[in-house]
Amino acid sequence: MGEVGAAAAAGNFIGEADVRLHPSLPLMRIVPDDTKFDFMRFRRISFPASALLSIMAILLFFFHGLNFGIDFIGGTLIEVQSKSGPADLAQMRSTLGGLGLGDIQLQQFGGPENVLIRVAQQPGGEEAQQAALAKVRQALGTGVEIRREEVVGPRVSKELLAYSTIGLMLAIFAILIYLWFRFEWQFALGAMIANVHDLVLTIGYMSLTQIDFDLSSIAALLTILGYSLNDTVVIYDRIREMLRRYKRMSMPDLLNISVNSTLSRSIITHVTVTLALLALLFFGGHAIHSFVATMIFGVVLVGTYTSVFIAAPILIYLGVAGGRVEAEDLVATQRSART
């Protein structure tokens, strides 16, 4: 920004010094001041596009499914590291396949010496899982180091799935209530549509990539819910303020001003969050890879798009009308604007 012509013209300075910070180093200007991009016009593209993508995501979920981890379908997961160079996957596969434990998946994980072994849930209740683990352990022998082993029995996996589903619903509901108290119901509904849309697209992404869907995925979904709402709330806050300030402005114009004036903040914030997430993606190791990848998709790609192109324009259809605020309100806002 640099010079502030308008402010200087207004005069009324307390100090005398003309403080310029970093005169030699120009600061980055990500969004030019007075950007006037017509976001609302894009609703004719963004709404059908989002609807289509959501339908595709739902179809993916039902027909392609999610790659449920052992948290939700039970079973055994073992991470081993070969003690002598790269692991011989083929040999391991044949050894473990001969145990008669049903479906066993092997996957290189991180490096050539690391292997992730998944054993499907065994029929015969909780004890059968323990027995299967003992068999696998014995078959693996002493040539590998067991770095991690997880056994989730049928009872716990059912509970985790139920709690997670209830938890997600509960979070959506609690946030809906909060927004309803804080804003008007149209805003609460708009935010909810936008964010259910985020969740649906993220689940579609998880189905498409077949990323492991486990408890940490639920954590990712809830975080996406929280953060993309964070973004929406910032824009809504501004819209509410503008509604009070400009009574006669048409809704699309008012929304455009609101989105444009918060655009710089939205982008800068998303850059910082993305930087943090990218650091996690590249240096955080394999254990958190799918967790972070999901969050990057949900928070960065979908969340940003949604708050600008869905959450804001949807208010046009939900009957938030400009010019219906009482006259005294107007006086109040003007007064507060002056202080």
Next chain:
Amino acid sequence: MLYISRWKAAAILLTAFICCLFAVPNFFPEKTVQRWPAWAQRHIVLGLDLQGGSHILLQVDTNDVRRQKLQALQDDVRKLLREARVGLTRAPVIRGNSVEVVVRDSDVQQALTKLRDLSQPLGGFLGSSGQRSVDIENAGGGLIRLTVSEPAIVERTRQVVDQSVEIIGRRVNALGLVEPSIQRQGVDRVLVQVPGLGNPEELIKVIGTTAKLTFRLVDTSMSVEQALQGRPPPESEIVYGSKAENRVPYLLEKRVIVSGEELTDAQPGFDQRTGEPIVSFKFNTSGARKFAQVTQENVGRAFAIVLDEEVISAPVIREPILGGSGQISGSFTVESANNLAILLRAGALPAKLTVIEQRVVGAGLGQDSIEKGKMASYFGAALVVVFMVMTYGLFGVFASIAVGINVGMIFGVLSLLNATLTLPGIIGIVLTIGIAVDSNVLIYERIREEVRTGRTPITAIDAGFTRALATILDSNITTFIAAAVLFFIGTGPVRGFAVTLGIGIVTTVFTAFTLTRLIVAWWVRWARPRQLAIS
């Protein structure tokens, strides 16, 4: 907004400083910290996924509890009616959830009065809950049905869990493990968490074994083959040998001579003649008396030592055992003898426990995760700081200082709560770094806008803070709700994520409302800017 009184400033700085101070013990070795006063020793506990260890969730077998309860009821009914000299048409039997007994028609009333003693009121929240432990029903024709009520089973299950927690605690301590945590979870579960254990298999064997030990006589009234083909005598049953004993069947009397509860000690050792591992034991006085009497009367006969429905050894009584001590030899290894001794000393679990969830992380993987988590945190923080300074110049430095203090406070609060830091928890902190600057961005962008509407720097800053803070609060509460929900549904590592995320939100709002304002206020007073160069 920009005027902050001296006292307020001091309070803000003091709060931040104290919060950060609580993080200090984490940076010193444990030995040093132990010499500090107790309040200064609070520190972050590394989750099992970071330091390695076992998380084992066990569930009490309610069917086992029910069966025991019914068997006890059956015995009580038999005893009570015999004492009252009530004539029985049919002895008490267990049918489904009830014990049924048929008495002579003339004795029904007397039997009912007597049996009512078995039905006790159950304690509720406020005195009596109105429910009773046993429901007694006169089904007509002399048939009396006694049903164990559901609340009675639940209450018994609770007791079983409490006892199990204690017994497992004794067993785990006997294994010499550091800082094990054994807790009840819900009505019927026990959660065992043991950090840094090399061999989870052994741990599970030690905590999951019921270890019900009984000494019983071998029934010689018919051969085992006959009993297997036909029907064993009513007072006897077939019990198989352990794996080491090749699962040989034995015909044993149901009557128990002495049980494991009457042991006062058990120690692993070696047989003096053969040198093989054994477990030697000592009975208490009443156990010793009973054992002496039975062995005196049955010289030449065999008796069996039964552990959890498996015969581990069936020696012949060569001479009466009067001293109240003896030894078990049954194809033990040194390790299994040691484990059995531990189990016998700690006592038997009151009911069967089943492992329903087990998560074990090796120490190597944990260390790797810590290294990677650190790496990602440093890079994440560095990237965010560089970007903020490039975008906002001096104000970016302010933001970075605020975030730095913010992270310090997160660690402080985590330490104060003795919270557990997990790998997802580290993600939560890194995410907080990325998100925390958002509050600064909101404030700065708002200030810029206010400047553009023609305000002076100082009024712009003032208005920027006022307007932005409401938004900051609104936007953070939604994330906090998500974190709170996650805290309640999540377990272990995922819960760690909810904790750091939630604490991060609180400290972020705190720093935005106080520290950032304080820093900017000081700067305004010092620099008296005529122009603002935010951006």
